[in-house]
Amino acid sequence: MDFISILSIFVLACFVGYYVVWSVTPALHTPLMAVTNAISSVIIVGALIASAEAGEGLAKWLGLAGVVFASINIFGGFAVTERMLAMYKKKERK
Amino acid sequence: MHEVAALPWPVALAYLVSGILFILALRGLSSPATSRRGNRFGMAGMAIAVVTTIATHKFLDMAEIIGAIVIGGVIGFIIARRIAMTAMPQLVAAFHSLVGMAAVVVGAAAYLSPLAFGIADPATGEIFAASRIEMGLGVAIGAITFSGSVIAFLKLNGNMSGKPIMLPGRHVINLAVLAGILGLVAYFVTDQSGWVFWTVTALSFVIGFLLIIPIGGADMPVVVSMLNSYSGWAAAAMGFTLHNTAMIITGALVGSSGAILSYIMCRAMNRSFISVIAGGFGAETGAADGGEAKEQRPWKRGSAEDAAFLMEQADNVIIVPGYGMAVSQAQHVLREMTDLLKEKGVNVKFAIHPVAGRMPGHMNVLLAEANVPYDEVFELEDINSEFGQADVAFVIGANDVTNPAAKTDKTSPIYGMPILDVANAKSVLFVKRSMGGVGYAGVDNDVFYMDNTMMLLADAKKMVEEIVKALSH
Numbered sequence: 326m327d328f329i330s331i332l333s334i335f336v337l338a339c340f341v342g343y344y345v346v347w348s349v350t351p352a353l354h355t356p357l358m359a360v361t362n363a364i365s366s367v368i369i370v371g372a373l374i375a376s377a378e379a380g381e382g383l384a385k386w387l388g389l390a391g392v393v394f395a396s397i398n399i400f401g402g403f404a405v406t407e408r409m410l411a412m413y414k415k416k417e418r419k
Numbered sequence: 420m421h422e423v424a425a426l427p428w429p430v431a432l433a434y435l436v437s438g439i440l441f442i443l444a445l446r447g448l449s450s451p452a453t454s455r456r457g458n459r460f461g462m463a464g465m466a467i468a469v470v471t472t473i474a475t476h477k478f479l480d481m482a483e484i485i486g487a488i489v490i491g492g493v494i495g496f497i498i499a500r501r502i503a504m505t506a507m508p509q510l511v512a513a514f515h516s517l518v519g520m521a522a523v524v525v526g527a528a529a530y531l532s533p534l535a536f537g538i539a540d541p542a543t544g545e546i547f548a549a550s551r552i553e554m555g556l557g558v559a560i561g562a563i564t565f566s567g568s569v570i571a572f573l574k575l576n577g578n579m580s581g582k583p584i585m586l587p588g589r590h591v592i593n594l595a596v597l598a599g600i601l602g603l604v605a606y607f608v609t610d611q612s613g614w615v616f617w618t619v620t621a622l623s624f625v626i627g628f629l630l631i632i633p634i635g636g637a638d639m640p641v642v643v644s645m646l647n648s649y650s651g652w653a654a655a656a657m658g659f660t661l662h663n664t665a666m667i668i669t670g671a672l673v674g675s676s677g678a679i680l681s682y683i684m685c686r687a688m689n690r691s692f693i694s695v696i697a698g699g700f701g702a703e704t705g706a707a708d709g710g711e712a713k714e715q716r717p718w719k720r721g722s723a724e725d726a727a728f729l730m731e732q733a734d735n736v737i738i739v740p741g742y743g744m745a746v747s748q749a750q751h752v753l754r755e756m757t758d759l760l761k762e763k764g765v766n767v768k769f770a771i772h773p774v775a776g777r778m779p780g781h782m783n784v785l786l787a788e789a790n791v792p793y794d795e796v797f798e799l800e801d802i803n804s805e806f807g808q809a810d811v812a813f814v815i816g817a818n819d820v821t822n823p824a825a826k827t828d829k830t831s832p833i834y835g836m837p838i839l840d841v842a843n844a845k846s847v848l849f850v851k852r853s854m855g856g857v858g859y860a861g862v863d864n865d866v867f868y869m870d871n872t873m874m875l876l877a878d879a880k881k882m883v884e885e886i887v888k889a890l891s892h
Contacts, residue, residue, distance in 0.1 A: 328549060331659060331667060338668040341442055342675030349448040351773065351798050352787075354680060354780030355507055356458075357448050358647050361673040362514040364441045364461055365654040368521045370434075370472045371536075371661050375528035376484060377476035378535030384528040389487045391524040394517045396491025397498070402514055403462050404499035409507075409784055410458060413451035416792035 356409045363402025369395035431664060433471040438668030440464030445672060451793050468665045504788040505745045508777040509575040512643055516568035518650035519627075522561025522657050523620065526554050529660055530616050536661055548608050550660055555604035555616070557656030559623040564649040566627030571642050574631075575777055581636025589633060590697070596626045634695065636777070637819070640684045641695045643778045648677025680779050687773035687799075689825075689835035718854070721873030723885030726813075726848050729873070731890065733810035735766045737802065739839055740782050741775045743816020743852070749880040750789035753815065756883055757791070759890040768805070769796040770839050772820035803840055812844035814866075816879050818851070822864045831862050847872040850882050 349357050372395055375388025426434070440460045447457015469488075478484055502510050530546070533539035538550040546554070573579035586592065600622050607615045634642050655670025657663075685692050730736050738757070744750060757767045769791065775782045786796055806812060814821055821841045824831040841847050847866055853876055854867070866872055875882050 331662060331664075334664055335655060335659070335667050335671050338438070338671030339675050342445070342672040343679065345442060345445045345672070346676040346679045349445065350450060351683075351771075352780060352783040352793055352796060353448045353451065353454060354683075355511075355778060355784045356454065357445070357676060357780070358511050358643070358680070358778065359507075359514070360444060360448070360458060360461055361647060361651065361676050362511060362518065364444060364465065364669050365518050365650050365673040366521065367437070367441070367465060367468050367665050367669045368518065368525055368654045368657055370468055370663055370666060371525035371529070371657050372521060373469070373472045373484065374476060374536060374661065375525060375532065376487070377478045378532070382531070384532035384535065387524040387528040387531070389483060391521045391528070392484065392487040393491040394521040394524070396488045397495040398491075398514050398517045398521070399465055399495065400492040401495030401499045401510075403458060403465070404496050405502065405507075405510065406458050406461075407455070408499060409504075409787070410451070410454045412504075412784070412787040412790075413454070413793045414787070414790065415451075416794050 352413070353410075356406050359402055359406040359409065363399055363406065366395040366398035366402065369399065426662070427475075430471055430475050433467055434663060434665035435668075437464035437468040437471075437665045440467070441665075441669050441672060445676065464665075504785055505748060506576075507784060508639065508643060508781060509572050511778060512568045512572040512575055512646065515643075515646045515650045516565050516572065519561045519564030519566075519568060519653060522650075522653035523558055523565060525657055526558035526561060526660070527616075527620070529554055530558075538660065546611050551607050551611060552604060553656055553659040555607045555619055557653060557660055558616070558620050559600050559604065560649055560656055561653040562620055562623030563627035563630070564646055564653050566624045567631045567642075567649070568627075568646050570628055570631040571639065571646060574636060575639060575643075581639075583635040584632045586629070586633070589629065593626065593629055596622055596629065600626065630696070633697075637774075638688075638690075638695050639777045640774050640779055640781075641681050641688075641690075641692075644677050644680035644684055645696075646677070648674050648681060651675070651677055684774055684779060687837060688833070689837070716868040718868050719873050721848065721875050723875070723882060724889045725873060726875055726882075727886045727889035729846060729848065730760055730765065730811050730813070730886075731763055733765055735805075735809045736760060736768075736811045736813055737806060737809045737841075737844065738767065738769050739812060739814045739817050739821060739841060740769065740771070740786070741815065741817025741820065742777060742781075743818075743850070743879050745776055745781065745785055746816065747878050747880040749815060749883050750785040750791075752880055752883045752887060754786075754789040754791050756887050756890065757795075759887060763890075767795065768802060770799070770802045770806075771796060772799055772817065772837075772839055775817055775820055799837060799839060806840045806843040809844040811846050811848060812841035813848045813850070814841055815850040815883070818864055819862070821866055822862060824862055824865060833862060842866050842869060845871060848875055849873070850875045850877070850879050852876065852878065 372391030444461030447453045539546045651673025658666025825833045825836040
């Protein structure tokens with residue numbers, strides 16, 4: 326892919342992010358931070374490639390360390406978001 | 420010109436799908452009703468990205484990879500289950516630091532082994548020029564996110580004083596280090612030697628540390644949002660380096676999300692982003708006018724029984740929680756209090772200022788944890804006009820966000836900040852530890868001295884417990 330195609334994806338995604346995030350209700354801003362944390366750990370993809378393709382040596386171990394860090398975030402981030410979201414309840418109508 | 424090879428189309432398509440699922444995850448947060456479904460979309464997106472990557476690469480040792488994922492997953496899962504809701508700001512800061520660190524190690528691995536990522540010329544081993552810039556910036560942003568988040572974590576967790584730490588000449592030092600980083604990244608294009616790469620990394624760790632130490636506790640909502648944004652840009656920069664659409668889309672989403680939250684927080688304090696970054700808020704002002712010169716104004720002290728009596732008689736009560744409620748863990752007993760009041764036919768609502776607490780939405784989560792229904796909790800602009808009709812405004816652990824000086828006193832450091840107009844209520848009950856402390860901005864609050872204000876001086880949780888006792892008689 327050439328740089329311009331990648332840049333186009335990036336810029337359009339920034340716009341999508343802008344509109345989507347403004348529509349998030351302020352009550353859910355803490356879960357928003359927790360879930361953005363989890364999804365930004367998609368960087369695990371890079372860590373996986375490093376640990377697969379880098380052969381032996383330092384690069385591979387750095388990749389594996391990256392996989393551990395990102396996994397903490399992915400599992401921790403999604404789980405804590407789930408836990409928070411489960412607490413938001415509506416008034417029980419009698 | 421050398422170019423990074425394109426991904427095979429099914430792989431590229433899978434990454435695109437996970438990017439879209441991440442967008443839907445954030446979209447779900449527009450309402451608590453759809454939020455959990457959104458979170459599942461996020462998990463699905465992540466699963467697709469991880470499985471696609473594992474399926475399309477040859478691993479020397481699959482057990483190592485699975486082991487690394489399991490170790491990380493178990494640690495993350497245990498933390499997520501055990502963490503107290505009041506500790507959420509620290510946890511988010513800690514998670515940001517991990518994203519930053521992951522970006523640094525991925526960047527370092529890409530530098531050490533560029534052929535593995537297809538970003539170097541196989542014949543000469545030279546990394547493509549564009550990839551060098553992307554890699555340099557990605558590692559720099561990742562390192563700043565890491566060390567900045569570590570400091571934010573230490574401050575939020577109380578391991579480090581929340582007071583701003585001011586180094587002499589810090590603006591000059593910071594600008595010099597930033598210029599050094601950018602200069603070296605530019606130089607990296609012409610010379611891919613190790614010292615350039617590692618110096619950029621080291622300087623970025625240092626600048627992240629320097630940037631956050633002068634920022635005080637009250638500005639933490641902005642800092643946490645800002646680091647959230649950085650963690651996104653770090654992921655995006657790595658996405659550019661590795662030409663991975665899932666990483667680019669996600670990084671852009673997270674980056675904009677954090678930027679918007681920072682903007683909302685700054686607006687809610689009427690401060691510019693630059694002044695927050697410059698730091699030092701709450702350091703000088705307290706010392707400047709905190710002397711004996713201040714007049715002693717009369718104020719009224721109330722007891723838990725008085726407070727219970729006033730609220731029982733009321734038709735409408737609005738509760739204004741702040742960071743003090745979180746510190747003393749008063750949210751559960753506060754819910755008991757509102758239940759008792761509701762049984763007595765009192766209409767109770769909660770009013771939340773955007774910067775109440777230490778991160779965006781902090782109060783909402785604590786109230787949700789205490790089983791307060793979310794449709795009884797209102798944002799500043801939705802409820803502010805109702806204080807005029809309220810019989811009692813019950814302020815618990817908040818201070819600066821109720822200070823009328825923000826509207827009237829042009830010299831006040833909080834001038835221009837939107838406030839909750841508790842002073843308009845028929846009476847104000849103000850739960851506070853002592854008359855001594857004057858909030859983080861270091862300014863006195865006229866509400867304390869109003870005729871219709873009763874100060875309830877005690878630990879927030881103890882006071883509410885006593886009010887509950889008095890109400891249940």
